[in-house]
Each structure stands twice: as C-alpha cells, then as structure tokens.
Amino acid sequence: MNTVLLSALCVSLFCFAESAVLHKTDTNFRVDPDDCSTFYILNEGREVSFKCPDEFVVNAAARSCVPKGSLLDTCVKILQSTEGNCTFPSDKKLEYAGNCARYYxxxxxxxxxxxxLTECQFPLLFDVKAQRCDHFSMVQCGSRYEPKDACDYEGNHCRSAHCIPCHVRFPSCKGSPDGLNPWKGRERSPYFVVCKDERMVFQGKCPYAVDDKPRIFHPVHNMCVEYEQDD
Structure with missing residues (x-):
C-alpha cells in the first residue's frame, strides 16, 4: 500500500508533529475549533495532531500553514464550516457559535x-473545554452570544396555549445592579428579584407584616415596606 512519511507531510505544512505513517487514502482532516494553528488527521481510528509554527494558522482548502492575518488566513471561515460537524471519535459535544448556552x-x-442542538438550563452556559454545562461565572463565552435572562433560553418559552408567558414567570435582571431589585413590570408590588451579573438568582415575594398588613417591595429603597409607607 502506498504510504507517505509524516515528516514529508510536515515539510509541506511547515508543522511539527509526532512520528507516524499515513496512507494516501487518509483524507479525514479538521482544524481545532479553539486553535486555528492546530489541526488533526484521522489515521486508522486515531487522531494525529499537527501544530503550525508561531504566527501561522491552517488554511483548510490548501491544507497548509499560512501567515496569521494574511489574505490566506481562513480561520473564521474554518470555524463556521466545521460547526456541528461530528467527524472524529473524540467529538462528543461541540460548541454552537450562535449561543453560549447551546451545543451540539x-x-x-x-x-x-x-x-x-442541545441547550443548558438557565442560568448555565456551555463550557467547551470541560464539555458540560456550568455556572455562568465559570464559563468563557468568547465571541459566542451570552444569554442572561431566563427568557433568553428557548427551554423556558411556552409550548402550549395555556402556558403562562415566560416574562410573567421570570423577572429580568438585564441592566440591574447586583443584589435586591424590584421586579421589572411589577413595581410597587410584593415581588422582588435578587440579581448577580445581570442574572436572576432568586425571585421572591414580601411576606405580610406581623399584624397581617400587606407589604410591597419599595422600588427606590429596595426593601419590603408596609403598603401605606411606600413613599
């Protein structure tokens, strides 16, 4: 069977890799989704990794390393074209470029x-390296859209005619400071929300006073007060 030495391949790709023998029929090729200077070739069920030198990235069409930022740099196009393409055995979960809470x-x-296309539960985000949904404070979304409200997650949208709308069930913390805040759209009511990094982490309702008088959440003082003392 015709073979070519990996070292010969490295000459054409200006790269460094472990020693191995590749068959000419081995055409499975992909660029690392997190690093355009790294690519992989599948050989008999095993991935062999290659690395371009500093300041070089992979041009997938030419299968060669080209200067980073040059006209031959197709890094963005490569990442877009490989999205959702589960080619290799090591592919378990792949990021979805359009939303940091979703993955393939x-x-x-x-x-x-x-x-x-799967979605994490609110307020979790998908961590590409850890391969799981994790707390939003632990995830780096990069260029991916980062949802913050519960209603930014499709899983919280209504699927039936008798469903209570998402914005009624879940308050928004977008633009709100950390801590206690009034429930937007329900100001001067007993309802309030606790925000962290523009996410809702708790939603609550002011309890009645000792004498059973109703209380509301004051939109300025950010605390529960008796109804007639809401000035």
Missing amino acids: DCENKNSEGTPK
Whole structure:
C-alpha cells in the first residue's frame, strides 16, 4: 500500500508533529475549533495532531500553514464550516457559535446523522473545554452570544396555549445592579428579584407584616415596606 512519511507531510505544512505513517487514502482532516494553528488527521481510528509554527494558522482548502492575518488566513471561515460537524471519535459535544448556552450533542443524532442542538438550563452556559454545562461565572463565552435572562433560553418559552408567558414567570435582571431589585413590570408590588451579573438568582415575594398588613417591595429603597409607607 502506498504510504507517505509524516515528516514529508510536515515539510509541506511547515508543522511539527509526532512520528507516524499515513496512507494516501487518509483524507479525514479538521482544524481545532479553539486553535486555528492546530489541526488533526484521522489515521486508522486515531487522531494525529499537527501544530503550525508561531504566527501561522491552517488554511483548510490548501491544507497548509499560512501567515496569521494574511489574505490566506481562513480561520473564521474554518470555524463556521466545521460547526456541528461530528467527524472524529473524540467529538462528543461541540460548541454552537450562535449561543453560549447551546451545543451540539454528537452522541445524540437524528436519523440523518445530524447532531442534536442541545441547550443548558438557565442560568448555565456551555463550557467547551470541560464539555458540560456550568455556572455562568465559570464559563468563557468568547465571541459566542451570552444569554442572561431566563427568557433568553428557548427551554423556558411556552409550548402550549395555556402556558403562562415566560416574562410573567421570570423577572429580568438585564441592566440591574447586583443584589435586591424590584421586579421589572411589577413595581410597587410584593415581588422582588435578587440579581448577580445581570442574572436572576432568586425571585421572591414580601411576606405580610406581623399584624397581617400587606407589604410591597419599595422600588427606590429596595426593601419590603408596609403598603401605606411606600413613599
């Protein structure tokens, strides 16, 4: 069987890699989704990694390392074209470029072989490196859109005619400081929200006073007060 030495391949790609022998028929090739200077070739079920030198990135069409930032730099196009493409055995979960709370589940595909687009529960975000949904404070979204409100998550949207609208069930903390805040849209009512990094972390209702008098959440003082003392 015709083979070429990996070292010969490295000459054409200006890269460094571990020693191995590749068959000419081995065409499985992908660029690292997090690092455009790294790419992988699948050889007999095993991925072999290659690394371009400093300030060089991979041009997938030419399968060569090109100067970073040059006209031959196709890094953005590469990342877009490989999105959701579960090609290699190591592909378990892939990021979804349009939303930091979603990812492609390569182990859950439809009849056509397309990976399922899955969403984390609010307020979690998908951590590409950890391969799981994690607390928003632990995840770096980079260029991915970062949802903050519960209603930014499709899983909280109504799926039936008798469903209470999402904005009624969940308050918004966008633009609000950390700590206690009035429930937007329900000001001067007993309802309030606790915010952290523009996320709702708790929603509550002021309890009645000792003499059973109703209390509301004051929109200026940010505390529960008796109804007639809301000035």
